[in-house]
Amino acid sequence: MHLQEWLQLLCSHTGLKGSESEDLWSLLPSLPSFSLSTSSLLGLGALASLTAYWLVTRPRPMHPPCDLQAQSVAINGDPNCRRSALLKDENLLEFYYDDIRTAYDMFQRGVKITGNGPCLGFRKPGQPYEWISYTEVAQKAQWLGCGLIAKGCQLNTQQFIGIFAQNRPEWIITEVACYTYSMVLVPLYDTLGMEAMVHITNLAEMTVVICDREERATSLLENKEKGLTPKISCLVLFTDFSQAFAERAGKCEVEVLKLEQILDLGRQNLKDPVPPQPQDLAVVCFTSGTTGKPKGAMITHGNIASNASSVIKILEGSFTFQQGDVSISYLPLAHMFERMIQLSLFTFGARVGFYQGDITLLMDDMKTLKPTFFPVVPRILNRIYDKILGSVTSPFGRALLHFAVRRKQAELRSGIMRNNSLWDKLVFNKIQASLGGNLRFALTASAPISSTVLSFLRATLGCLIFEGYGQTECTGGCTFSLPGDASTGHVGAPLPCAMVRLEDIPDMNYFAKNRQGEICVRGPSVFKGYLKDPEKTAEALDSDGWLHTGDVGQWLPNGTLRIIDRKKNIFKLSQGEYIAPEKIENIYVRSVPVFQVFVHGDSLQSYLIGIVVPDREVFVDWAKEQGFVGSYQELCQNPDVKNAVLEDMRAVGKEAGLKSFEQVKDLYLHPDMFSVANGLLTPTLKSRRTDIQKVFQQQLSSMYNKTAS
Incomplete structure (x- = not known):
C-alpha cells in the first residue's frame, strides 16, 4: 500500500474532513513516496490513530462575529x-426575535421552552438548592397581579408598585406580576435613606409596597405615621409579621397582608393577562443618589428588549445561552445590571x-x-x-x-x-x-x-x-x-x-x-x-x-x-487645574497595600489628599517586608507605615502617567472598609463621595492644617 492510499483510507475511516484533512494532506509533499510493509503499516496505524485523535480533539479558536480590528x-x-x-x-x-418585544414576552418564551423546568432557586444554610418551576412562577405572578387589582390597583402604566426586598424568588414573581398586567415596578433599597424613600414614594404616588420582612415594612410605616407618605394604604410581606405590627399599621389606615393572602385573593378574582406594548413603561429605576435626590429613570419594555436583543446578537454563533445554564443572583435587583442578566436568561x-x-x-x-x-x-x-x-x-x-x-x-x-x-x-x-x-x-x-x-x-x-x-439611563x-x-x-x-x-x-x-x-x-x-x-x-x-x-x-x-x-465629579484646585478623582483612585488601587481609596481636593488648596483603606489580607505581610511589625490596627496608626504606603501609591501613579498635581500629598489610613452597610458605598459599589467627605471631615481638615503649617 502506498502512503497516499493509506492517508486516503485514514481520512475516510476517521471521518476527517475540511481543514482537518487538509492539515494531514499538507504533510504529504514533505514525505517520500514508498510502499509499506505489514509491520510498518501496523506501526503507522497506531501513529495515525494518535494523529487523528489529536486533530479531532485539539482546541479550536473561537470565531469572532466580525473583524476584531474593526469592531x-x-x-x-x-x-x-x-x-x-x-x-x-x-x-x-x-428586536432579535420578532415576537419578543417586551419583558413579559421574554419570560413567557422561557415558560414555553421549559414549562415545569426549574426557574428560580433558593437555599437554607447547609442545604441544597430548591427550585420553583417556570410554570409555577408564571401562575403565582398572575395570582399576585390579580390580587393587586382586587386591592384597587389599575391595569395601566401609571400604576406604580413598590418593592423593598433583598434578592429572592418572590422579587421576580412580583416583577413578572407587574409585567403580566402592564403595571410599573419601582424598586426601593436600604441605602437610599429615609428622606429619599419618602421622595420616591410620593413621586410615584405609591399605594402598595411589597416587602420581604417586617423590619423593612416598619421603616415605611414610620413615614406614614408621620404623615410623610399619605398615599400608602397597603403593605404586602413575604414573611410572617407580628400582631403588634398589624395593629400599629391599622391605626394609620394601612392594611398589612402576607403574600399568601394576596395570592389567594387573586386566585379568587382571576383575570386574563393584559400584556404591555414595547412603548409602555416597565420600571422606574432610581439612581443611587451620590449627589442630590435620587432620579427615577423611566425604562420601557422596548428599552429592555432592544438591550437584551443586542447581547444575544453579539453572542450568536460563538456562545448560546442554554436551558441548562444557571446564574447566581447576589448583585442588587434594584438596579438594571442584574435584572437585564436575569431577563436575558429567562x-x-x-x-x-x-x-x-x-x-x-x-x-x-x-x-x-x-x-x-x-x-x-x-x-x-x-x-x-x-x-x-x-x-x-x-x-x-x-x-x-x-x-x-x-x-x-x-x-x-x-x-x-x-x-x-x-x-x-x-x-x-x-x-x-x-x-x-x-x-x-x-x-x-x-x-x-x-x-x-x-x-x-x-x-x-x-x-x-x-x-x-453603560448606565441605568441606557437600560444597562x-x-x-x-x-x-x-x-x-x-x-x-x-x-x-x-x-x-x-x-x-x-x-x-x-x-x-x-x-x-x-x-x-x-x-x-x-x-x-x-x-x-x-x-x-x-x-x-x-x-x-x-x-x-x-x-x-x-x-x-x-x-x-x-x-x-x-466628567461629573471633577473639581478645580486653587491654581486652576481640573481634577477627576475617580481616574486617580482607579490607578491608586493598583498599589499592593491599598484596598480602597478616596481622593479629596478643595478649590482653596493647591494639592490633593486621600483616605486609604489597606488591604487587610496582604497589609501586615507587606508592612513586614518594608521593615514594620505590628497588628493591622497598629500599622494603620503608624505614621512611618503611612508614609511607606504613600510612597508606593505615588510610584504607581507616576508609572501610570499621573501629573504631579494629580498625586496625593498626604493620606489617612482607615482600618475599616467602605461598604453599603455603613453608607459609604452605593448598592452598585460606587463611592458616596459626599458622605465619605462628611465622615472623614476631621481627618481631611487635619491633613490640610498640618501641611499648611
Missing part, C-alpha cells in the same frame, strides 16, 4: 460617531439561583449552585485575584502559576478559550472548583477593571469573561466586548442597539478631533427621561435624543471604546 463603523463618515460592525446598515437593532429557559442573603457566604453558595454564568463587579474580581496570588507562597508555586498563566494567555490571544488544558488540570483546577467548577461565562461592569486582573482571570478561570459599559449596557477578543484596556464596541458619539469637553482638554470626549449614546435602549423631572431630563437628554453620560471615552484604532475619565 465598530463610523456613521456618515464621522469617526467619532460609531455603531456596531455587526449591523448591515445604520438601522439599530430593536428568554432561553435558563435558571437563576439566589444567594442566602449574606455576601460572606457567596463562595459557599457558588460551590453548591455550580453556576455556569457569573455576573460580577470589578471589586469582587479584584478580591478573587488577590486570593489566588495570596494562596501561593512558595517560589516554585509562584513560578509555576505565572508560567501556566502565560501559556493560557497565549492560547487566549489565538482565540482559544477552554478549561480542560494540562494547566487547568494541574494548576487551575482548585481555583475553578472554588467558583463551582462549571463557569462558562462571566460579565463584569459598573466600574473599570485592571487589564492585569482581567487577563489573569480569563486564563485561570477558563471561561469567557466579557466587559461591558451600551458597549460590550466581543467573543474571541482577548485584548484588554477597553469596554468593547457599541451594542447593536446603540450609536455612541464623543463630544468635546474643553475645560478638561478633551476634544473629539483627538478621538476623546464625553460619551453620548442614542438608540432604542435609551430611557424616556426622569419621572416627573423635566429639568434633570433635559440635562441628561439633549433635543436630538443623545444621552450625555458624564463619562469620558476614547476610541481605539480597533473600534472599541476605552473609559479614561469622569
Whole structure:
C-alpha cells in the first residue's frame, strides 16, 4: 500500500474532513513516496490513530462575529460617531426575535421552552438548592397581579408598585406580576435613606409596597405615621409579621397582608393577562443618589428588549445561552445590571439561583449552585485575584502559576478559550472548583477593571469573561466586548442597539478631533427621561435624543471604546487645574497595600489628599517586608507605615502617567472598609463621595492644617 492510499483510507475511516484533512494532506509533499510493509503499516496505524485523535480533539479558536480590528463603523463618515460592525446598515437593532418585544414576552418564551423546568432557586444554610418551576412562577405572578387589582390597583402604566426586598424568588414573581398586567415596578433599597424613600414614594404616588420582612415594612410605616407618605394604604410581606405590627399599621389606615393572602385573593378574582406594548413603561429605576435626590429613570419594555436583543446578537454563533445554564443572583435587583442578566436568561429557559442573603457566604453558595454564568463587579474580581496570588507562597508555586498563566494567555490571544488544558488540570483546577467548577461565562461592569486582573482571570478561570459599559439611563449596557477578543484596556464596541458619539469637553482638554470626549449614546435602549423631572431630563437628554453620560471615552484604532475619565465629579484646585478623582483612585488601587481609596481636593488648596483603606489580607505581610511589625490596627496608626504606603501609591501613579498635581500629598489610613452597610458605598459599589467627605471631615481638615503649617 502506498502512503497516499493509506492517508486516503485514514481520512475516510476517521471521518476527517475540511481543514482537518487538509492539515494531514499538507504533510504529504514533505514525505517520500514508498510502499509499506505489514509491520510498518501496523506501526503507522497506531501513529495515525494518535494523529487523528489529536486533530479531532485539539482546541479550536473561537470565531469572532466580525473583524476584531474593526469592531465598530463610523456613521456618515464621522469617526467619532460609531455603531456596531455587526449591523448591515445604520438601522439599530430593536428586536432579535420578532415576537419578543417586551419583558413579559421574554419570560413567557422561557415558560414555553421549559414549562415545569426549574426557574428560580433558593437555599437554607447547609442545604441544597430548591427550585420553583417556570410554570409555577408564571401562575403565582398572575395570582399576585390579580390580587393587586382586587386591592384597587389599575391595569395601566401609571400604576406604580413598590418593592423593598433583598434578592429572592418572590422579587421576580412580583416583577413578572407587574409585567403580566402592564403595571410599573419601582424598586426601593436600604441605602437610599429615609428622606429619599419618602421622595420616591410620593413621586410615584405609591399605594402598595411589597416587602420581604417586617423590619423593612416598619421603616415605611414610620413615614406614614408621620404623615410623610399619605398615599400608602397597603403593605404586602413575604414573611410572617407580628400582631403588634398589624395593629400599629391599622391605626394609620394601612392594611398589612402576607403574600399568601394576596395570592389567594387573586386566585379568587382571576383575570386574563393584559400584556404591555414595547412603548409602555416597565420600571422606574432610581439612581443611587451620590449627589442630590435620587432620579427615577423611566425604562420601557422596548428599552429592555432592544438591550437584551443586542447581547444575544453579539453572542450568536460563538456562545448560546442554554436551558441548562444557571446564574447566581447576589448583585442588587434594584438596579438594571442584574435584572437585564436575569431577563436575558429567562428568554432561553435558563435558571437563576439566589444567594442566602449574606455576601460572606457567596463562595459557599457558588460551590453548591455550580453556576455556569457569573455576573460580577470589578471589586469582587479584584478580591478573587488577590486570593489566588495570596494562596501561593512558595517560589516554585509562584513560578509555576505565572508560567501556566502565560501559556493560557497565549492560547487566549489565538482565540482559544477552554478549561480542560494540562494547566487547568494541574494548576487551575482548585481555583475553578472554588467558583463551582462549571463557569462558562462571566460579565463584569459598573466600574473599570485592571487589564492585569482581567487577563489573569480569563486564563485561570477558563471561561469567557466579557466587559461591558453603560448606565441605568441606557437600560444597562451600551458597549460590550466581543467573543474571541482577548485584548484588554477597553469596554468593547457599541451594542447593536446603540450609536455612541464623543463630544468635546474643553475645560478638561478633551476634544473629539483627538478621538476623546464625553460619551453620548442614542438608540432604542435609551430611557424616556426622569419621572416627573423635566429639568434633570433635559440635562441628561439633549433635543436630538443623545444621552450625555458624564463619562469620558476614547476610541481605539480597533473600534472599541476605552473609559479614561469622569466628567461629573471633577473639581478645580486653587491654581486652576481640573481634577477627576475617580481616574486617580482607579490607578491608586493598583498599589499592593491599598484596598480602597478616596481622593479629596478643595478649590482653596493647591494639592490633593486621600483616605486609604489597606488591604487587610496582604497589609501586615507587606508592612513586614518594608521593615514594620505590628497588628493591622497598629500599622494603620503608624505614621512611618503611612508614609511607606504613600510612597508606593505615588510610584504607581507616576508609572501610570499621573501629573504631579494629580498625586496625593498626604493620606489617612482607615482600618475599616467602605461598604453599603455603613453608607459609604452605593448598592452598585460606587463611592458616596459626599458622605465619605462628611465622615472623614476631621481627618481631611487635619491633613490640610498640618501641611499648611
